[in-house]
Amino acid sequence: MLQREKPVLDVAFDVHPDPDEFIRAAMEWHFSPTTGSPFWLERAKSLEFDPREHVRSFEDLTLFPNVTNELRDVRAQDLIPQGYGPHPEVVGVFESGGTTGAPKRVVMLRDWWDRMMAWQVAHLHAHGVPRDRNWLVLIPSGPHMAGELTRRQAAELGGLKFAIDMDPRWVKKLIAAGKADEANAYAEHLIDQAVFVLQTQDIGVLMSTPPLLERLARRDDLVELVRQKVQTIEWGGAHMDADSRHLYRTEVFPGLTLDGNYGSTMVLGGAAERLDLTDDDPCIFDPFSPYITFSVVDPDSGRKVAYGERGQVVMNHVSKAFLLPNNLERDVATRIRPLGGQVGDSVADVTPVQRFDDETVIEGVY
C-alpha cells in the first residue's frame, strides 16, 4: 500500500506547495526508516548531519554531498522508497547518456511520471503544439528517458509516435576515437530514415536535437517535407543559440513553432522553454519546481552567480519518488530570474563556453 502520510508530497502538478513545508516532508519521507529507500537510509549513516533535523529549506540541500556517481553501481531496487510498499508501480529504469564512463541509473515511479507528464502536457498546450497530429522523434531511445517520455507525450496529445532509433553512446565513442567520418555516417543514417516517415506519414510534430535538426536543414528535400507537414519542432538534448533559433524561424522553417526542452535523467525530467521569448532573448528554461530546481553557481566558491552571469548548474530532484540533491552538472548556463512561485533559478544558454581557439598555441607562427 502506498503510504499517504505526507499530503504535501502528493499535490497536483499545478499546485505550488510551500517550499519549506515541502522540503521538510520530503526529508521525513526519504529518511524515515519505514518509508526511505535502502540506498538513502544506508547513505544517511555516513552523513555528518541528520537530514530530518537539519534540512529545513531548499538552501539546506547544499548540506548534501553529491552522490550522483554512486548511481552507477547501486542496485536499482534500492533506490525505491520503501513507503511505496512491496509492489511499487515502476514505469522504467532509465540511464544517463554515459558521457563519462559507466551510466548512472534512476527508477521512474508511476506517481512522479504522471505528475511530470501532466506538467509537460500543459506546457505543450501552452506552446500551441497541435493535438491529434503524429510525432516523428529522432532522439535517444533504448535505456534513455527521452524515448519513453515522447511516446507518452504523443499519446497524451492524441497522436502516434514514429521513432528513429538512436544510440548516443556509440556516437560519443566514435567521436572520442577520432572517427569523425563514422560518426557522420551514423548521423546521416538517422536522417535517411526520417525521410521515409516524413514522406509517407502525417507528421505534425518533429522532435530532435539541434545537431540533427541542422543536418536535416542541409537537405532540401527534407526541408520541403517539414515545411509542408510539420507545425511544431520540439528540440532538446543540446544547446540552441538565439541566432540559430531565429534562422530556423525565419529562413529554414518560416512559420513553424520551435519549442525547447532542457532535461536530465538525473532529475527525472527537466525544464521547459519559457513562453513569449523575443528573437533576441536566449532560450530560457524554467524547471518543474519545486520538484526539479536549479541554482547557477561559481564552481570554485559554490556561491550563486548574479542574474545574467554564467555559472555551473546545480540540480536538485526532490519528490516522493526520488531524491537527488546538490548535483553539480557539467553544464554552464546563464542564471535567469525565475518566474513568480518558482523555487531556485531559471537557466539560459546551457552550453559549454564558446571558445574561439582550442588552446594557446606557443610554437609556430600561426
Added chain:
Amino acid sequence: MAVAAELPALDALGPAGAYHARERQTITDVAGNPLAELSLVPSLFVTRAMAALHKAATMPVDERLAALARAGDAHAMGSVDGVSPADHQFIVSRCSGMPISVVRSASEAIARSAAQAYLSVQHARPVGAVNHWRDPLTRTGRAVWTRRGDVFAVHAPGNHPGVHGLWLEALALGYRVAVRPSRRDPFTPHRLISALRTAGFGDDQVVLLPTGYDTADAILRGADLAMAYGGEDVMRKYATQTKMLPQGPGRSKILLTADVDWRDHLDVIVASITHEGGRACVNTTAVFVEGDTTPVAQALAERLAAIPSLPPQDEHAVLPVLPMADAHELERYLLAKAAGTVPWLGGDGVVDELGDGSAVLRPAVHELDRPDAEQAGIELSFPCVWVAPWTPEAGLEPLKETLVITAITHDTRLVDALVAEPTISNVYVGDHPTYWIEPGIPHDGYLADFLMRTKAVIRD
C-alpha cells in the same frame, strides 16, 4: 556593456549580405582595449552559407579578374566601408601587434596578388594543358586544366596580413571561397572581402564566416577543398585528408658553408630573421654554419640588440608586440626550451613591457653545439634564431622539413641535393633573404597544384 555597444561592428559576410549575430566576441588590441565586436555565426549559418556557395554559379573569368584587380586597389588605396587604408592599417597593427610598416607592405602585396592572380596561377598550369575545352588544340586531343571542386575554404591565420593574398588565386580560378578569420586579425579579410563584393563578386561568391572553435570544422566540411594553417597538431589532424591542404610550420633556414665569408651576408641574414616582424613562416628560424658558430651568433646578437622597442603603430617599429600575458608565456617557453644552449641575446628573457598592457618581443639568439640539436626546429613568432654548426658529414638531415632554405655557398652539388630533397620547399642560393617571394613564385608548391587537375579532351 555600454562601452561594448558603441564599438564598431565587424559583421559576418554571408551569402545574403552582412550578418549581425547576437553572439559576438570583442576584439581587443594588444593592450586589451576593445576595438570591435566580431559577429560569431552558428553552425547552422555556416552549413547554409556553404550550401549557397555550392549553388552559386561561377563568374566569367574576365569579370572575376577585373573585379579582383579593382578589389586589390580598393583594399590598399581606397576607402572600404568608409575606412581609409591608413585607419585600417593602424587597427590591424594595434590588433595583431605587427609593425605598421609590415601591415602597409602587406596591403600593397595583396593588391599586387589581386592584380596578377591570373598570371600567377598560369605559372602552375602544366605546359601540356590548355585553359578551356574550346581551345583549338583539343580537336586533336589535349589536356584541359580544370578545377578539382567549386568551393574552397580557408582557416586563416592572424600572424601576418599578407596570407590573404594567397586565396585570391582560388577566386581567380573560379572557386567560391569561404574564409574563417583569426581573432588576431579579422580586419584584413573583412576589408578584403568587402572590397571584393564592391568590385563585383556576388555575396554568394566569397564569404567571411567568423565562428567559435567548435564550429570551425563545419566550414571545412562544407567545402570541396580547404586550407588550414597551424602547427604540428593541425598538420597531423589533416595529414590523411586529401581535400585538406594544411599549412604547417616554416622552419626556414640559412646555410653558410666554409667557402663563403658570412660577414658579406650579414644584412641578408639579419633581414631574414627580422623582416615581417619575425612572424612569418618564411622568417629564418635557424642559421647553420660550417665553421665557427660563435662569431656568427655574436654578430647577429649585436645587430639584433640594436633594434628599438616600439609600439606596433610606430613607423620605425620592427619587432612584434603581444598582450603582456601572451608575451610572458612565450618567453617562459623559450627559456625552458633554450636550457643547455649558449644564449647570446635574450637569455634573460625577451619581453619588454610597453607599460600599456602590451609588450615587445625582443630578438633572441642562441648558439647550439650540434647540427641535430632539437632547438633548431623550434619556430617562434618573433625574431628568434638558433645558430648551429654544420658539416658536410652532417649532410642534409638537419636541413630537412624546411619551407625556405637560403644556401650561401658555392657548392653546386650541395644545391643539387637541397633541390632534390622532398621535405624542402624552396631553395634560394646566395644572397637572397628567406622571405623573398613574388607573384608567380610558389610559396609551398603552387596553390593551384592543389586546386586544379588535368582532364583529357578530344573532340570532332
